[in-house]
Amino acid sequence: xxxxxxxxxxxxxxxxxxxxxxxxxxxxxxxxxxxxxxxxxxxxxxxxxxxxxxxxxxxxxxxxxxx
Numbered sequence: 001x002x003x004x005x006x007x008x009x010x011x012x013x014x015x016x017x018x019x020x021x022x023x024x025x026x027x028x029x030x031x032x033x034x035x036x037x038x039x040x041x042x043x044x045x046x047x048x049x050x051x052x053x054x055x056x057x058x059x060x061x062x063x064x065x066x067x
Contacts, residue, residue: 013039014047 009020011034018034033039 011036011039013044014051 009030009032010016011018011020012032013034013036016034016036016039018036018039020033021031021035023030033041033044
């Protein structure tokens with residue numbers, strides 16, 4: 001049985017809007033990622049870390065350890 005479009009789970013990889021892979025026919029939870037091999041828990045974590053690093057302002061030496 002296919003889920004309605006409004007109830008389909010989307011891939012949780014940052015920036016991906018593809019639908020997550022359908023649940024296995026024999027049961028179990030629906031996967032959280034789409035069918036792209038590079039979209040998995042490890043690469044999603046790495047991408048979130050990369051984006052967080054880019055969003056932080058650069059720290060200069062002027063503000064470190066000066067008394």
